[in-house]
Every structure is written in C-alpha cells, then in structure tokens.
Amino acid sequence: MDIGDPAYELAETKTDRQSEDSEAALKKLRENWAEYDLTIYTDGSTLSSNENGGAGIIFTTSPPEDPRILRTVSIPAGRWCSSHRAELKAVAFALEDEARDKNLRTIRVVQDSKAVLTRIENCNPTIPLASSEEKTILESLQKCHRNNCKVTFSWCQSHCGVKGNELADDAAKVETKENQNNVGILDTTAKAAIWRFTRREFVTKPLLRAIYGERGEQLNRVEERRLSRKDQVTVSRLRSGHHPDLRYWQNLINSEESTQCRGCEMGQETAEHVLLECPAVGPFTRGTLVTKGSMAKDHVSIIRVWNRWRTKVIGAGKVASQ
CATH class of the missing domain: 3.30.420.10 (Ribonuclease H-like superfamily/Ribonuclease H)
Structure with missing residues (x-):
C-alpha cells in the first residue's frame, strides 16, 4: 500500500x-x-x-x-x-x-x-x-x-x-x-462569524433596517458596481458606519473626540443619524429618499443624502475637506 x-x-x-x-x-x-x-x-x-x-x-x-x-x-x-x-x-x-x-x-x-x-x-x-x-x-x-x-x-x-x-x-x-x-478558531470560521454578526445587526437595530431593508444581506451589488469607485467606497463606509468624516467613528479611534453631530448639534454623528434624521439634509432630499424605499437597493440616494449633508457642513466650515 x-x-x-x-x-x-x-x-x-x-x-x-x-x-x-x-x-x-x-x-x-x-x-x-x-x-x-x-x-x-x-x-x-x-x-x-x-x-x-x-x-x-x-x-x-x-x-x-x-x-x-x-x-x-x-x-x-x-x-x-x-x-x-x-x-x-x-x-x-x-x-x-x-x-x-x-x-x-x-x-x-x-x-x-x-x-x-x-x-x-x-x-x-x-x-x-x-x-x-x-x-x-x-x-x-x-x-x-x-x-x-x-x-x-x-x-x-x-x-x-x-x-x-x-x-x-x-x-x-x-x-x-x-x-x-x-x-483557537480557523480564519474561515472567524470571517463567517463576523458576517453572521453583521447580518444580525439588521434584525436588532430599527435604523439599520430602515436604511438597508429588512434583510441586510440582500444588497443590490449590480447597481453598486455602476457607481464610480469613489462613490462605491463611500457607500461601503456608510453601510459599515466607519466613514472617516463621521464623528462617531473618530470617537472610536480617539475617545476625546466629541460624537455630537456638526450638522444639527442634536444627536450622535452616526451614519444612521446623518442619512435618516439630521435636519441639515433638508426635508426635500430625505422625502425623496423615503419614497424610493430601501437604500440597499438605491445607492444613488445614499450618495445624494451624504453629499448634501457634507456640503452643508463643509460650507459652514465645520469639517475639513477630503
């Protein structure tokens, strides 16, 4: 043998x-x-x-x-x-x-x-x-x-x-x-656990469900690939909540940073707050977003709301440009 x-x-x-x-x-x-x-x-x-x-x-x-x-x-x-x-x-x-x-x-x-x-x-x-x-x-x-x-x-x-x-x-x-x-665990097992945890967040957080739909794993990847590379990066960062311009993310890196929204000074500056709640975006833009439904299927809405918020805040001199 x-x-x-x-x-x-x-x-x-x-x-x-x-x-x-x-x-x-x-x-x-x-x-x-x-x-x-x-x-x-x-x-x-x-x-x-x-x-x-x-x-x-x-x-x-x-x-x-x-x-x-x-x-x-x-x-x-x-x-x-x-x-x-x-x-x-x-x-x-x-x-x-x-x-x-x-x-x-x-x-x-x-x-x-x-x-x-x-x-x-x-x-x-x-x-x-x-x-x-x-x-x-x-x-x-x-x-x-x-x-x-x-x-x-x-x-x-x-x-x-x-x-x-x-x-x-x-x-x-x-x-x-x-x-x-x-x-110890395998690398593949760790990746699977992270993905399961990410999907579970959509079940437990109403704001995330409102942004990305009832099932976060059903993202419109085909439409996302039609965006420019810069916009694809922005969408991914906002989806994860880890955009470098967000004070919430900056606070995770440096706890001395304030998390207060610079657009309205009424809430934490998170992706959910900026895209769904912040008055700095304006009712017309957010109304358009809501009528279009799930942002998981409409990446243009994500970019539109984000750019409007960021332009207003930058125009007021409250953040540094990228």
Missing part, C-alpha cells in the same frame, strides 16, 4: 457509509461488531448558530445495543465553530489517541454525518488542507496502517437507537455550555 496516497488508503480502510435506512444501519452495526477490537462513536454539536462547539467521543466494546463503555471524552471545539468542524475534531481526537496503541488490529469509527465521512475520504496531503483536524486524521490513519491496524468508518443515522451514538451526542453537548474563549 502506498502510504502517500490517502484516497487509496481510505479505500483500503473501508469507508463504509451505510444505507440511509436507520434500521438497516443499526442491523449492520449489530451483525459485525465482533470483528473490531474497538468501536468508537464520535459526534459534534454547537450551542446555537455555530457558537460554542463541542466534540464527544465514546470508546466501546460489545454489541451496539448494550456496549461496554471504556471511556467517555468531551473536548471543546471553539467559541465560533460549525457542527461540521466539531464532528471532524471528534474523529481526529479518537484516531490520534488510538493510533498510539500498537496492540489494536481493528478499529471502527461510527459517525452520523455523511458529509464528514465524505470529507475524510477526499483528504489529500498533496494540496493545502482546510483544517488541522484533517491533517491529524490522515497522519493517524497512516500510523494505524504502519501498526497493521485496519480502520473502518461506518455511518449511523443520528437518534435511531444506537446507544453509543446517543452518548457521544450527550458528551459533545457538555462542552457547548463551557467558556471557550481561549480555544
């Missing part, structure tokens, strides 16, 4: 994704349980919306309907973590742990996620790996092979009466309730 070829190695270790019928899956687990020195049930879980991931691993022997529990392990998967990565983390820990035992000859890993099994099957060390878990899994499989230990991956539908799978799920949920701020 060529250790350098993970696809071949995984085929040799018999990646066995069973029938989608839960009874058939359970029956198959019962039929050949005696072939394995060790059966490991793994599962992953998150608290809510990909937050606080946990991985559960149950090491067993004996039939699946009445397994002998050798060890139960719960490990944190990260403050921001998808259930998929938590599942991979559970498999990685199980294989890395048992690859050290040179006395084992057959190991079965039971998973309830076909997506995880497919990802393991497609792992390739010759291309950049998406996660450290995949690298650990491949290295552990190769180590098991050198120790003459055959690893079989089996699929089991979740919540279908397999005790080991249920216990792994419970073990994974234990860590979802713990503080995981010190657990």
